[in-house]
Amino acid sequence: MIPNLSNHSISAARLQSRRFNPARRAGRFVKGMLASFALLATCAAHAAAPMALTNPPGFYRVMLGRFEVTALSDGTMPGFDVQKLLTNKSVEATGLALEREFLTGKVEGSSNAYLINTGSKLVLIDTGAAGLFGPTLGRLPENLRASGYRPEQVDAVIITHMHPDHVGGLMAAGRMAFPNATIHADRREAAFWLSQANLDAAPEANKDFFKGAMASVNPYVQAGKFKPFDGASELVPGIRVQPAPGHTAGHSFVVVESDAQKLVLWGDLIHAAAVQFPHPEVTIAFDGDPQAAATQRWKAFAEAAREGYLIGAAHISFPGLGRVRPDGAAYRWVPVQYGVLR
Numbered sequence: 197m198i199p200n201l202s203n204h205s206i207s208a209a210r211l212q213s214r215r216f217n218p219a220r221r222a223g224r225f226v227k228g229m230l231a232s233f234a235l236l237a238t239c240a241a242h243a244a245a246p247m248a249l250t251n252p253p254g255f256y257r258v259m260l261g262r263f264e265v266t267a268l269s270d271g272t273m274p275g276f277d278v279q280k281l282l283t284n285k286s287v288e289a290t291g292l293a294l295e296r297e298f299l300t301g302k303v304e305g306s307s308n309a310y311l312i313n314t315g316s317k318l319v320l321i322d323t324g325a326a327g328l329f330g331p332t333l334g335r336l337p338e339n340l341r342a343s344g345y346r347p348e349q350v351d352a353v354i355i356t357h358m359h360p361d362h363v364g365g366l367m368a369a370g371r372m373a374f375p376n377a378t379i380h381a382d383r384r385e386a387a388f389w390l391s392q393a394n395l396d397a398a399p400e401a402n403k404d405f406f407k408g409a410m411a412s413v414n415p416y417v418q419a420g421k422f423k424p425f426d427g428a429s430e431l432v433p434g435i436r437v438q439p440a441p442g443h444t445a446g447h448s449f450v451v452v453e454s455d456a457q458k459l460v461l462w463g464d465l466i467h468a469a470a471v472q473f474p475h476p477e478v479t480i481a482f483d484g485d486p487q488a489a490a491t492q493r494w495k496a497f498a499e500a501a502r503e504g505y506l507i508g509a510a511h512i513s514f515p516g517l518g519r520v521r522p523d524g525a526a527y528r529w530v531p532v533q534y535g536v537l538r
């Protein structure tokens with residue numbers, strides 16, 4: 197076929213005129229600019245979304261054999277002044293230990309409790325502070341609910357010791373927060389903190405600790421729901437307490453075992469992980485008997501490192517679950533890996 201040369205040349209001429217038509221080019225430029233503005237406007241709209249400024253609810257769950265373990269956050273203490281509160285320390289060594297973990301003097305201190313579902317019993321270990329320890333704690337009830345449980349379902353509460361950040365949550369708005377639970381704590385702990393004579397004799401600065409324990413535990417005592425234990429005992433099948441005095445006179449560990457797996461809940465064995473793992477001898481102003489607390493810590497770290505069992509600790513960064521490794525003359529903390537339950 198012979199090409200129609202005339203048509204071809206007309207098309208070429210049209211093409212030429214399109215290519216070099218300045219008005220058309222200007223129109224395209226404006227269209228392009230408008231498209232760019234539209235894109236920018238879309239991006240700007242995304243950037244203007246309000247920030248959420250919250251974290252998801254503070255609970256984290258692992259399985260221990262057949263038991264379900266839920267770490268519950270009661271909140272964090274933003275001004276935890278490690279250099280001021282730690283005792284029996286060298287300021288330089290403490291500073292260095294903090295620096296190694298990118299921390300300065302004021303640490304964000306976690307406060308954790310643990311909920312164990314054995315399949316037949318629901319057991320809470322420590323209850324958070326409610327209103328007894330400042331406005332940043334007291335979140336346990338909302339996190340318990342967010343984790344899928346209601347306070348009325350709790351069968352037993354085990355108190356590691358009666359400091360306000362552990363017992364305060366026993367009460368909620370003047371009522372027993374766990375109305376169907378039996379409350380357990382070491383008899384020596386109860387004798388010390390629930391004693392009017394000890395409250396009267398206490399220095400002014402410590403009186404609130406006694407008052408907090410009394411306000412939190414006495415309603416359960418009066419209702420016949422407080423059952424103290426005497427040293428090592430099994431309170432629920434698979435859950436036993438083990439005396440660990442030092443921080444307080446009746447301070448106890450809670451040992452949870454299922455299908456040959458073991459979790460030891462340390463209560464307040466440790467307050468500043470960054471410092472006390474490398475320096476277990478360092479104590480804290482809240483220790484009732486600092487020397488005994490340090491001895492207890494060395495012993496517990498050695499056993500945990502030797503046996504490799506899971507640890508839960510009230511004041512290690514949430515969820516406070518992990519294991520211990522020997523590290524030179526001392527120890528280091530190995531947090532659990534994040535995992536989704538299947």
Ligand SMILES: [Zn+2]
Binds near residue numbers: 359511
């Ligand atoms: Zn505590």
